[in-house]
Amino acid sequence: xxxxxxxxxxxxxxxxxxxxxxxxxxxxxxxxxxxxxxxxxxxxxxxxxxxxxxxxxxxxxxxxxxxxxxxxxxxxxxxxxxxxxxxxxxxxxxxxxxxxxxxxxxxxxxxxxxxxxxxxxxxxxxxxxxxxxxxxxxxxxxxxxxxxxxxxxxxxxxxxxxxxxxxxxxxxxxxxxxxxxxxxxxxxxxxxxxxxxxxxxxxxxxxxx
Numbered sequence: 001x002x003x004x005x006x007x008x009x010x011x012x013x014x015x016x017x018x019x020x021x022x023x024x025x026x027x028x029x030x031x032x033x034x035x036x037x038x039x040x041x042x043x044x045x046x047x048x049x050x051x052x053x054x055x056x057x058x059x060x061x062x063x064x065x066x067x068x069x070x071x072x073x074x075x076x077x078x079x080x081x082x083x084x085x086x087x088x089x090x091x092x093x094x095x096x097x098x099x100x101x102x103x104x105x106x107x108x109x110x111x112x113x114x115x116x117x118x119x120x121x122x123x124x125x126x127x128x129x130x131x132x133x134x135x136x137x138x139x140x141x142x143x144x145x146x147x148x149x150x151x152x153x154x155x156x157x158x159x160x161x162x163x164x165x166x167x168x169x170x171x172x173x174x175x176x177x178x179x180x181x182x183x184x185x186x187x188x189x190x191x192x193x194x195x196x197x198x199x200x201x202x203x204x205x206x207x208x209x
Contacts, residue, residue: 008051012059015043020066027135032143033076033092034132034180039191045103045124046195049117056101083199084139091135099127114196121192125185129177136173144172 022040029035048056068089077085077090080160103120110116145168148156163171 008055011051012047012062014054015047016059016066019043019063020070023067023070026060028180028183030176030180031165032140032176033071033150034184036180036187039188041100041125041128041188042121042191042195044097044100045117045121045188045192048101048124049107049120053102053104054105055126056104057098058101060098060101061094063100064093064095067097068093072075087139087194088135090102091131093136096128096131096135099131102127112196114193117192117196118189121189122185125181125188129181129185132177132181133173136177137169141169141172147172147176 018044019040022043023035024039025038026035027037044056044060047059065186071093077088080088101124103117103124105117106119106124110119145160148160148168150156158173159168
């Protein structure tokens with residue numbers, strides 16, 4: 001039992017390190033937080049799929065702390081009140097990345113590994129997206145009008161002409177966070193299906209022996 005726990009801790013640590021490295025490879029860095037990375041969510045999701053939700057949540061939480069430490073130098077709390085800092089840490093880091101640990105939800109319910117991982121990636125990825133969106137609505141909605149009024153942003157001008165107040169804030173946080181979270185989920189889902197295929201092939205070879 002102790003040896004197994006040591007193995008799980010070592011595996012989780014390795015996957016956290018891999019996820020952190022992949023998160024530094026940014027295809028589309030957003031100017032005010034968030035980016036499309038080289039599949040940085042997948043290592044945490046694989047821990048959940050391989051070892052269960054308990055270890056997935058633990059690893060996701062630890063990864064959230066690592067991401068927070070990595071992002072602090074970039075000035076993520078600039079212009080944010082002290083009270084809001086706690087909320088940002090909670091929703092944009094601790095809850096958001098812990099959600100990735102739910103990727104193993106369908107491991108036992110769905111027999112096909114590719115489909116099981118795909119469902120887990122989509123659900124856990126969308127939950128992370130929701131957590132960021134909640135943070136954006138609560139703590140950054142004051143930027144909504146400014147964001148959509150950028151020069152040359154025709155869609156933004158159309159949105160401003162139609163919406164205001166709470167509705168505008170909701171559209172803003174869903175739009176902004178969606179610009180990096182939706183592509184991130186899609187990329188991760190595609191790679192996860194390939195990984196699921198490898199699991200299937202490995203299982204078949206093991207059964208054939």
